[in-house]
Amino acid sequence: MLNIQEIRELINLVDQSTIDEFTYETDGTTVSMKKSVNNSATAVSTETATTPRESAAPVKTADPGLHTDQSENDTPQVEPSSAKAAEGDKAIVSPMVGTFYAKPTPESDTYVKKGSKIEENTVVGIVEAMKLFNEIEAETSGEITELLVEDGELVEYGQPLFRVKTV
Known part of the structure; x- marks a missing residue:
């Protein structure tokens, strides 16, 4: 490689x-x-x-x-604590190091917010790495219960971005 x-x-x-x-x-x-x-x-x-x-x-x-x-x-998976796991919560994590963006353009609405219903292929944000803008898909179905990063924030590989209550 x-x-x-x-x-x-x-x-x-x-x-x-x-x-x-x-x-x-x-x-x-x-x-x-x-x-x-x-x-x-x-x-x-x-x-x-x-x-x-x-x-x-x-x-x-x-x-x-x-x-x-x-x-x-290649997508890292972070297992939530046992208390959160009992409630059916999962974390959507960053698959790479980069800058997280919550919306496609500065003028646009955010992809998701607290309470948003998502499917496995729902785009929840973008991580920019080396001038490449990579859309992040939820890879799970449910409802966004917590936003863990801000728009424009630097994120690490495997860092939780959202908490989701699974269906």
């Missing part, structure tokens, strides 16, 4: 070149990049050969031309 520095170098090379699309495969991992209309590298996706394409869960982004694919197994 490529490390972050190697991916950054590839992005810069593609960005500075005249090519519109680039795919690199090594050791069962594929990295694909596509430029947007304004000729800046805006799409990066990675896949591993051990994860079939059908079971990959896309991590969507605020920019429709921008995406990364991430296996469901």
Whole structure:
């Protein structure tokens, strides 16, 4: 697998070149990049050969031309305390380090608020990492009972973002 520095170098090379699309495969991992209309590298996706394409869960982004694919197994799970678990509460956690955004644009309404009903594929926020905006899906059904981070707050890998009362 490529490390972050190697991916950054590839992005810069593609960005500075005249090519519109680039795919690199090594050791069962594929990295694909596509430029947007304004000729800046805006799409990066990675896949591993051990994860079939059908079971990959896309991590969507605020920019429709921008995406990364991430296996469901990559999402950290934080188990709530036993008292909260008895009530059916679960935590929605950050799958990466970055800046959390509660709404798609500064002028928009928030994705969810306390009391919002959610499904497994409901987008609850965005985490920006390295200029990539990754939509965070709930991955559980229920009702938001607690907002644990503020809009614009830095978050860590595995940090709880929301508390959900499961159905």
